[in-house]
Amino acid sequence: MSVTTLNGNLKEGVIIGTSLIHMDKIVKSFNGTYALKGVDFEVKPGEIHALLGENGAGKSTLIKILTGAYRPDKGKILVNGKSHSFIPVKELEQLGISVVYQDLKLAPGVSVMENVLMGNLPKKYGMVDYQKGSEMTNKALKKAGINLNPSTLVKSLKIADQEIVAIAKALSKDANVLILDEPTALLAEDDVQRLFDILRELVKKGVSIVYISHKIEEVFAICNRATVLRDGNKIWTKNVSDLSNDELIEAISGKVHRNDDVYTESQLGDEAISVQGLNHKPYYSDVSFQINKGEVVGLFGLIGAGKSELLKGVFGEMKAQSGKVKLNGEAFKPKSPSDSIKRGIGFVPEDRTTEGYLPRMPIHVNANVATYRSFSKKGFIRGGFEREHALALLEDFNVKYSSLEQHIDGLSGGNQQKVVVAKWIHPNTKVLLLDEPTAGIDVGARRDIFKISRKLADEGKSVIYCSSYLPEIMEVADRILVMSDGRITGEFDRESFDDMAIMKAAYK
Amino acid sequence: MEKTSTTVGVKSYSEKKGTLKWNAWLSKASLPLVLLAMWVVMFFLNPNFLSVDNLSNLGRQTAIIGIVAIAQTLVIITKGIDLSVGATLGISSVISAQLLVSGTSVWVTILAIILVGLMIGVLNGMLVYDAKITPFIATLGTMTIVRGATLLTSDGRIISGLPSEVTKIAELSILGIPSLLFILLIIAVLGALMIRYTVFGRNLFSIGSSEESARLSGVNVRITTYGAYGIAGVLSAIAGFLLTTRLASGIPTAGEGYELDAIASAVIGGASLFGAQGSIIGTVIGSFIMSTLRNAGNLLGIQPFWLQIAIGVLLLAVVFFDQLQKRRS
Numbered sequence: 001m002s003v004t005t006l007n008g009n010l011k012e013g014v015i016i017g018t019s020l021i022h023m024d025k026i027v028k029s030f031n032g033t034y035a036l037k038g039v040d041f042e043v044k045p046g047e048i049h050a051l052l053g054e055n056g057a058g059k060s061t062l063i064k065i066l067t068g069a070y071r072p073d074k075g076k077i078l079v080n081g082k083s084h085s086f087i088p089v090k091e092l093e094q095l096g097i098s099v100v101y102q103d104l105k106l107a108p109g110v111s112v113m114e115n116v117l118m119g120n121l122p123k124k125y126g127m128v129d130y131q132k133g134s135e136m137t138n139k140a141l142k143k144a145g146i147n148l149n150p151s152t153l154v155k156s157l158k159i160a161d162q163e164i165v166a167i168a169k170a171l172s173k174d175a176n177v178l179i180l181d182e183p184t185a186l187l188a189e190d191d192v193q194r195l196f197d198i199l200r201e202l203v204k205k206g207v208s209i210v211y212i213s214h215k216i217e218e219v220f221a222i223c224n225r226a227t228v229l230r231d232g233n234k235i236w237t238k239n240v241s242d243l244s245n246d247e248l249i250e251a252i253s254g255k256v257h258r259n260d261d262v263y264t265e266s267q268l269g270d271e272a273i274s275v276q277g278l279n280h281k282p283y284y285s286d287v288s289f290q291i292n293k294g295e296v297v298g299l300f301g302l303i304g305a306g307k308s309e310l311l312k313g314v315f316g317e318m319k320a321q322s323g324k325v326k327l328n329g330e331a332f333k334p335k336s337p338s339d340s341i342k343r344g345i346g347f348v349p350e351d352r353t354t355e356g357y358l359p360r361m362p363i364h365v366n367a368n369v370a371t372y373r374s375f376s377k378k379g380f381i382r383g384g385f386e387r388e389h390a391l392a393l394l395e396d397f398n399v400k401y402s403s404l405e406q407h408i409d410g411l412s413g414g415n416q417q418k419v420v421v422a423k424w425i426h427p428n429t430k431v432l433l434l435d436e437p438t439a440g441i442d443v444g445a446r447r448d449i450f451k452i453s454r455k456l457a458d459e460g461k462s463v464i465y466c467s468s469y470l471p472e473i474m475e476v477a478d479r480i481l482v483m484s485d486g487r488i489t490g491e492f493d494r495e496s497f498d499d500m501a502i503m504k505a506a507y508k
Numbered sequence: 509m510e511k512t513s514t515t516v517g518v519k520s521y522s523e524k525k526g527t528l529k530w531n532a533w534l535s536k537a538s539l540p541l542v543l544l545a546m547w548v549v550m551f552f553l554n555p556n557f558l559s560v561d562n563l564s565n566l567g568r569q570t571a572i573i574g575i576v577a578i579a580q581t582l583v584i585i586t587k588g589i590d591l592s593v594g595a596t597l598g599i600s601s602v603i604s605a606q607l608l609v610s611g612t613s614v615w616v617t618i619l620a621i622i623l624v625g626l627m628i629g630v631l632n633g634m635l636v637y638d639a640k641i642t643p644f645i646a647t648l649g650t651m652t653i654v655r656g657a658t659l660l661t662s663d664g665r666i667i668s669g670l671p672s673e674v675t676k677i678a679e680l681s682i683l684g685i686p687s688l689l690f691i692l693l694i695i696a697v698l699g700a701l702m703i704r705y706t707v708f709g710r711n712l713f714s715i716g717s718s719e720e721s722a723r724l725s726g727v728n729v730r731i732t733t734y735g736a737y738g739i740a741g742v743l744s745a746i747a748g749f750l751l752t753t754r755l756a757s758g759i760p761t762a763g764e765g766y767e768l769d770a771i772a773s774a775v776i777g778g779a780s781l782f783g784a785q786g787s788i789i790g791t792v793i794g795s796f797i798m799s800t801l802r803n804a805g806n807l808l809g810i811q812p813f814w815l816q817i818a819i820g821v822l823l824l825a826v827v828f829f830d831q832l833q834k835r836r837s
Contacts (some may be wrong), residue, residue: 317724341726355724358717360784369714369725376707383705423725 019078020045020177020208021066021097026075028061037232038075043177048199048209048297050219050240051254053229055303055468059212062229063179066210067099068092098175102182104166108155108241113137115154116169140172141165141204145198160191164198171207178202184218185304188282196222214302216248218506230254249503256499259475262450263494266457269293271329273345273431273462275314276321277459283309284486287323291431291462296453298477299466301506306486307466308350309431314464315347316340328430346370346424350435356420357408363419364390364404370423393422398448414445421449436439438472450476470502484508515822520621539777539793546800554807566796566803568678568754572597572747574692574795576766577773578699579743581791584774585703585800586736587716588643593744593770595654596628597763600748602658604756605667608674621745629741630652633734651767658760665722666757678754688750692792700788712736716783772819773798776826797822 021043028036029131036058041047053059064070066077068089077084079095087095100104106115113133122132137150146164154162163183170178180199184192199209199222211223219226219240226243228235232353235251274290284306301307312318314325316334325332327343334340337347349355349459357366367390368375375382375389390404397418401411408416417437424432438446453463453476467473473480474497482490482505488504492498522659550557576593583590600621607617628650635646680687703709711732714722723729744763752758776797777780777790798819 297544315724337724338726348726349724354718355720358714358721358784360782361713361717365710365713369722369727373707375724379706379708381705381707381710417770 010040013029018044020080022078023062023066024076024078026062026065026077027073028065028070029073034232036065036072039229039232039234040237041227041234042237043208043210044225045176045208046206047204047224048203048211048222050223050226051210051212051229052219052248054252056231057229057252058232059229061232063099063181063210063212066179067097081110093173096174096176097179098170098173098177099179100163100166100170100181100183102185104162106154106162106166106169109153110307111151111153112141112148112157112165113150115165116150116172118169136172137168140168143171143202144168145201159186160188160194160386163187163191163195167198167202171202177208177210179212181212182214183211184213184215192218214304218247219248220245228252245507246500246504249507250500252409253470253499253503256471256474258497262447262454262475264458266294266296266454267460268295269460271326273314273328274326276324276326278310278313278320278325279504280309280313280318280320282486283318284313284483286337286398287483287486287488289481289488289491291464293430293460293462294457295478296457296463296465296476298473298480299464299483300470300473300480300502301483303468305468305483305506307468307483308435310483311347311435311464311466314340315345315433316346334359336351341370344430346429346432348421348424348432348434348437348440352413352417352420352439357416358366359409360407363394363399363401363406363408363411364421366408367423371426372427374426374428377422393425396425397422397452412445413441414441414448417441418445418448421452425452429461431464432456433464433466435466436468437465438467438469446472474502476501482506482508516773537829539790539797543793543800545796546797546804548630550800550804550807555803557804557807562803562807564681564686564689566799567686567692569803570795570799571686571688571692572751572754573746573766573769573773573799574792575695575743576763577770577777577795578695578788579740579747580767580770581774581777581779581786582699582703582712582736582789583643583740584771584779584781585712585716585783585786586733586734587719587781588736589647589771589781590632590737590740591647591767592628592651592654593642593740594634594763594766595651595658596741596744597748597766598760599628599654599661599750600625600745600753601611601762602662602667602758602760604662604749604752605670606753607669608670614674614677618746618749621749622742623793625741625743625745625748626738627741628745630734631739633737636723636737637730637733655764662758664758664760666760668756670752670756670758674753675756678750688754690748691746696788696792703788708732713784715821716785769798772823776823778830 019042023039023041025038025040026036027034027038039058039062041062051059051062061070062063065072066087068087068418071086077087079097107118117133119230122129122136134150141148144164146161146168148161148165154165157165163186167178183195187195213219215427221475223240225237226240226248227237228248230252270293272291272293276288278287279285287310299307309318313320314334316336316339319335325334332343355358358369363388368386372381372386375385387404394401399415399418401415408419411419421434421437437449456463465476478494480492480497480502481488482502484506489508490502492502547557556562579593580590603624604617604621607620608614632647632650635641635650636643639646664722678688682690685693703712711727714727715729715732719729748763751762772796774786774791775794777787777792777794779786779791801819801822803813805812
């Protein structure tokens with residue numbers, strides 16, 4: 001075997017033991033921020049290797065480097081003993097590496113065959129050779145452990161079968177390393193078991209799997225080894241059989257220290273809103289809690305725990321199937337956003353760009369979008385009043401802008417988000433629901449949003465602050481409710497905030 | 509030291525603001541300037557262009573398409589489109605002619621056609637909002653249905669023999685302005701005030717910008733959608749009535765192709781099919797630019813086919829320069 005040293009490195013390209021892939025001291029930074037700070041990662045033949053870590057730990061960056069989407073700043077990658085300074089995308093297939101993304105990336109409108117063989121359809125006289133294509137597809141499907149008609153349209157398959165088609169597509173390229181990104185995110189329980197059976201079969205056939213997941217129990221169910229990343233560092237790689245549940249959770253989340261810089265205790269008042277036995281299957285079930293005036297309650301849980309759906313249920317955007325809600329002690333049936341808003345509930349959705357702001361509209365319009373109806377007189381907008389209101393809000397929220405007429409698209413993400421939160425600041429708003437309000441914004445803007453949350457509490461309002469990032473919830477909340485798999489699995493007062501206990505509840 | 513840095517900051521800021529203003533002014537004024545330039549050139553080519561006769565003629569020609577274009581603009585602002593405006597104009601023309609010939613009073617006739625326009629418009633709104641049919645297809649459907657119904661009720665024939673007091677309406681002058689133009693101006697002023705200063709007008713822009721964000725901020729998307737298409741229907745129906753008085757007959761094919769002229773006028777006037785952008789004044793000027801081209805073609809004896817090509821080129825040029833400017837900023 002010839003050894004190429006792409007990087008000019010000497011003697012680095014020797015075959016290392018039994019590893020299929022060996023990523024060595026990988027460093028990657030984006031605009032000066034380090035996403036990976038010298039990470040090692042190794043995949044052996046015939047293993048299922050869990051890659052674990054919170055959002056932003058560096059998992060995606062590592063996988064993107066392994067699949068050629070990014071070039072590492074430093075470090076090298078050995079595939080089958082051959083050293084590379086980066087993975088050339090065009091050779092990915094030859095190297096035997098294949099990925100199945102969480103969203104599958106299938107084309108729903110065409111057949112299973114066209115998906116499995118996408119870009120590789122066999123041709124005869126310039127036309128598709130359907131017979132040969134079917135044979136190839138059947139072979140790939142068989143390898144993935146499923147029996148389907150290759151001419152079925154992908155969109156007519158149930159999601160679990162689509163997942164397996166995506167795996168078959170990956171295998172059709174003779175992959176020996178299969179990377180699965182959150183493969184069970186969309187699957188029901190029995191489909192998960194079926195997927196696991198298929199994965200075990202694949203491993204017997206000599207395929208190695210890199211398994212990315214948030215679900216601890218899956219690691220114990222199916223993985224041989226686990227590597228944990230945190231803040232761009234590799235914490236360790238261990239055999240799953242040597243691991244305990246707590247050890248794993250602690251490695252993933254690290255020690256979280258409560259930051260009290262922003263926190264000021266507010267005077268608690270009467271009950272503002274309470275929820276009893278709220279159900280919306282399969283998103284959440286039997287959820288009960290109550291929140292007082294002057295309280296910021298953190299709703300913590302991993303992605304997919306049902307937090308967003310619960311907030312939307314309270315806001316009337318996704319009607320709950322059963323259960324009771326009380327607002328200021330009175331029964332209240334959330335039926336539509338506009339009705340909930342009239343009753344004093346505000347909602348900042350997770351996705352700022354599609355649900356939060358009004359693109360191509362001036363800042364002052366955005367700052368008033370939740371309130372211009374209540375400011376109006378006899379159907380007429382009060383322009384001057386709105387501008388003053390907007391100016392006061394922008395000042396309060398420390399928004400950096402050049403003029404009120406500027407389109408909101410021109411602001412930075414953090415400033416956009418501040419306007420989206422600010423629009424709810426109005427005497428009528430009694431309860432504010434924030435869904436991942438600091439997603440993708442800078443530290444300064446994050447602090448401003450913390451401060452505003454506390455300020456609202458000081459004014460006797462209630463805030464539900466929903467996030468999958470524990471440190472920020474511990475910083476801002478009076479109380480934390482933990483949600484896991486659609487249920488409330490823990491409740492903690494500020495005095496008893498304990499990162500490990502909260503994390504355990506979240507993984508329950 | 510701190511002081512210096514502040515002054516420098518302020519200075520550069522105001523400079524930047526100054527150029528911004530100049531650009532904004534230019535882009536705002538460019539459309540009226542184009543129209544003015546067209547008129548000046550026309551005057552030199554044919555002084556008759558600015559004769560009272562020709563100008564009132566131009567005013568009457570513009571009035572009807574202008575009202576339809578205003579209707580279209582309201583819908584375009586919501587990120588919709590209304591292909592049924594021309595057909596609504598047609599059915600209104602036929603119904604009003606039939607009613608007037610049968611001796612119904614003018615006011616009752618106007619009320620009736622307003623109702624017809626409103627019904628067609630709200631139907632469009634329901635198809636778009638409740639049935640979730642894309643506006644293009646929904647209004648293509650109603651356009652075809654309404655046009656068919658018009659031909660059916662009129663047997664495809666022109667209805668004439670209208671009472672003379674009706675046909676006089678179009679010949680009247682109010683304050684020296686041809687009545688039809690006067691009505692266009694009133695509608696334009698009311699429309700401009702509405703989209704700028706009323707909650708409903710703001711709602712149009714909000715849902716045109718992002719229906720999801722608007723709904724989650726408490727905007728009643730249903731009523732706003734019904735309203736936009738409903739008003740568009742009513743305005744188109746009024747335009748149909750005015751056309752009937754102008755031509756002294758009800759014409760079943762009246763308004764064919766108006767939907768496209770209306771869209772062109774709105775777009776030349778600054779509206780964007782991506783929604784949340786558009787102005788009534790711009791649309792009216794856009795209508796004037798289009799009708800000036802046609803009128804000029806007549807006066808100069810240019811083949812109408814060439815005019816058609818010129819209008820197409822103009823539309824593309826306006827949109828292209830608009831895009832260019834946006835890319836720069």
